[in-house]
Amino acid sequence: MSKSGTTTPARATIRTVAADAGVSVAAVSKVLRNAYGVSDGLRDKVQKSIEKLDYRPSTAARGMRGRTYTVGVLLVELRNPFLPSVIDGVQRTLGKANYKALMGVGEARAKIEQSLIDSMVDMRMDGLLLVAPRLSGDRLARHAQRLPMVVIGHHEPTAALFDTVNSDDRRGARIAVEALLTRGHKDVHMISMPEENAAQNVYREREYGYRDAMVAAGLADRIRFWRQKERFAQPDGTIDALLESPDRPPAVFCWSDIAAVELINKAAARGINVPEDLAIIGYDDTPTAALPLIGLSSMDQHGTQIGELAAAALLSRIEGRTVPEHRLIEPGLILRRST
Amino acid sequence: MSKSGTTTPARATIRTVAADAGVSVAAVSKVLRNAYGVSDGLRDKVQKSIEKLDYRPSTAARGMRGRTYTVGVLLVELRNPFLPSVIDGVQRTLGKANYKALMGVGEARAKIEQSLIDSMVDMRMDGLLLVAPRLSGDRLARHAQRLPMVVIGHHEPTAALFDTVNSDDRRGARIAVEALLTRGHKDVHMISMPEENAAQNVYREREYGYRDAMVAAGLADRIRFWRQKERFAQPDGTIDALLESPDRPPAVFCWSDIAAVELINKAAARGINVPEDLAIIGYDDTPTAALPLIGLSSMDQHGTQIGELAAAALLSRIEGRTVPEHRLIEPGLILRRST
């Protein structure tokens, strides 16, 4: 019964449950966390009362002493096509361990990321999973000092305080570029992002892979970058410039499908034949790349696997592991019409 | 200084701040919430100490008594192209009011949604913003009873306990279908979703709009639905069936770009000319629809605006409003090659 009329019944607390089951709150707490030292009989009584009263522990209250069984996941930007599969993997792994993920969207801006991470810490989340953060390695380390942390899409294999899980971007880029070179192209260019940004970005690694392949093929002098502005998923003229340039290359490797899709579309709009006059390979193997009308070759990063491994790493860190783990996942080239 | 060696300094609490500023904890608390009755002098002292100690209140502790200044946002499915713009609007509006959004991804399954909402409630979030939930109206009402709630992408204009903000899907569908009828097509079919599902889904409203337009044009007998299976963004043969049917219509209105993009691609793969032999209009105006190689006509829902209005509604509910608000946003038709 509740106090009056149509008011919703007050939410059951650990005390309500203890009273109903005729045991102490400490006993209920132990059952909740299935801690050591409770008899089967007691456990049963408590379980029954929990069901009966539809009791669920307050995460807020828990956060003041113990765990919240919740991890914070920071996403760069919702439009990033790499995210859905990663999150699938994360949720699956977390769910098995009875953990929940609550996410924040950083809008690709360090300031916002910072404040979101603060919120997650303030909420006493048990760990942090960052996906392609813009925050510098220093800042990341600072946060990692305070709670378990795993980072995806950020290459820092020497980081001591947090784990990283990444696609082997350097290798992936090399594989893609080699596929272009195999077709007989010499002037393979790369569309990438601004040079001044964080050295640990995935596209920096992909640039290394591109260089590796070109150098290995004796084409070091043909290396050339076309750099887009930072504005996320926002055309900035770089691709138009490339297509209209007298130096237009016969083959282009793109740091992401975001760029590659724009390139293949603008090439088509100009009547440039792909792949005859312009061969293209992108990165991320987005659903768009796979559309028959697009037919874009791309690197599959195996996002789900990355998400699973990252979540597993975070859980083991929460359980106490402190030695860092840095994993690289082998990506796979998906060849389509554009090559 | 901290206890030992390299340990990070213990986090400042409200007591630390009070001591440093030489005032009471109540005073600090008041400054924090800028509550009534604090002198400028006191406020200044406290602010300084807060800065100096880099203090930030524990949301977990706050949640036990007052507000958390955090709202939970439940997303259907990360692959839904409608989300990014909505979230942009939500974050912008929430940010201005110094609120944070933490999101959960329901994977388009009621069970998961339920558990995520529970988590958000357990965390003592101040309000809930649900985007296209699969949960029934009853369940939604149950949650709304416990805390402020606003729902996007769920048509229930009579809901008393929560607000809704939606695109005027019925009107949007009618506009789209009329555009097809204007081109002289009589057999305009619609690709939609399963019939048995929640009556408040957006695609149900779009079906009404389709019907409206057909009936108004005296074509009630030509109404025909092709229904996809529920599996999200997963081809299920419906579209192949449509394209290979002897009754293949000359024009199709799709409940979402998810279907329309598949349709236009598979049509192309079969050598069917769009729009000559098959005119198409989708819904959501996704980035993919806008690609030159796709050129898909689509309805723009003005997602950002929806997000802003929904967030504003939630904030006003948190501030105490109880009379429900149900808003419909006028969508706009974007015509491209496919029509």
Added chain:
DNA sequence: ATGAAAGCGCTAACAC
């Protein structure tokens, strides 16, 4: 194996 009781870091009466 079980329970009593002391907090965790805040907010909100209430007293001064």
Added chain:
DNA sequence: GTGTTAGCGCTTTCAT
């Protein structure tokens, strides 16, 4: 205008 203090709902020693 400012301070004292009783909780909020848990977890966690420490007794028993």
